[in-house]
Amino acid sequence: MPTPTKIAVLDDYQNVALTLADWPSLDAETTVFTAPFADSAEAVRALAGFDVIVAMRERTRFPAEVLEQLGDLRLLVSTGPRNAAIDLDAARRLGVTVCGTGYSPTPTIELTWALILAAARNLPEETASMRAGGWQVGLGTGLHGKTLGLLGLGRIGSAVARIGQAFGMETIAWSQNLTAEKAAEHGVRAVTKEELFAGSDVLSIHLVLSQRSRGLVGAAELAAMKDSAILVNTSRGPIIEEAALVEALRDKQIGRAAIDVYDAEPLPADHPLRTLPNALLTPHIGYVSRELYTTFYQDAVADIAAFQAGSPIRLMT
Incomplete structure (x- = not known):
């Protein structure tokens, strides 16, 4: 029996991600992290073994030295259409697909x-x-x-x-x-x-x-x-x-x-x-609204489903 995809949803401070999108439709094991990591070493330890990571904007950084230590990672989804905290060149070199989501200002x-x-x-x-x-x-x-x-x-x-x-x-x-x-x-x-x-x-x-x-x-x-x-x-x-x-x-x-x-x-x-x-x-809440979070998480689920089907969407370049 195939091993289910392991998904990590990061920095969900309000613990709402699972209520705003149809995560069960992915037939995966989804783990939500509601607190920020203290440093990159803690992030690497916590995220070891995950196939998919869903990052909330730029709350957690993914420089080359972090991506290189996440050997099981295949898909990194960032909410929003771009993310300056992700080293896209390193992701490409390591074979990690990076996708974004919709956004509204x-x-x-x-x-x-x-x-x-x-x-x-x-x-x-x-x-x-x-x-x-x-x-x-x-x-x-x-x-x-x-x-x-x-x-x-x-x-x-x-x-x-x-x-x-x-x-x-x-x-x-x-x-x-x-x-x-x-x-x-x-x-x-x-x-x-x-x-x-x-x-x-x-x-x-x-x-x-x-x-x-x-x-x-x-x-x-x-x-x-x-x-x-x-x-x-x-x-x-x-x-x-x-x-x-x-x-x-x-x-x-x-x-x-x-x-x-x-x-x-x-x-x-x-x-x-x-x-x-x-x-x-205020604690960086400019984009923290129920409507935009719904867009973020529903699009993240769609990104993961498309990747699982072999046709990734909303690729970051």
Whole structure:
């Protein structure tokens, strides 16, 4: 009797994967891991013997040195259409097929605005006061007539801009390749990098992490911002120099940072960002919605079924 396929579903923090897709249809042994691995050595030990791994975005890294130690691995499925944490060249060399799933930017767009509104209206302080038996504790900031700056005006940045325009905000943007014509297509004014940081009342980051964008927001950029400005990052943590951000918040160089992404994830329990009253922090939940998770896991099951049938789909290259 053939040995059933062994599937590992990783980093299912909410323990919902098995409820959102038809895993029994695969006729396989499926093991769900709900906590992150401490390091790559623990990941290798835990994943030894699995034929298929389903990775949730970039929560667990698969560099060459990890893939080389997973001798039974034949299929690696990543939720989403790309995953910078997977060494695709190493996977090809080792004969590991890598597939992706569908994706929607809508949850990240919505969370971006949840963070902007929460930061502008001091919701962390106001809700904490209510829980403690208190009442109003501060003045919120209105958005109408303010300037929304977009660092990146792609699919997510342009959608965030449209919502800002609905609030009556002026929208400006900059990125290395942005032209005035492209910005105008979205009702946005293209500006220089210096004008973006100096002129934004709210500055929201929407860039892909790359060598060009890593560390793009450093001490100089933060120092150029208004002392009342709100900095929002739902993109990738390393786009901001984290030490410079901590210092800027401590020195009140900017009004508040609303951050969903970090250099190290999960964010260490003793990280200084956790102690700063002007840091509004969420645990990388931009894409964590029931609707998108359903897409992720249903597509992952379909990927595995197609691979088992000898016709893999949604291949990552």
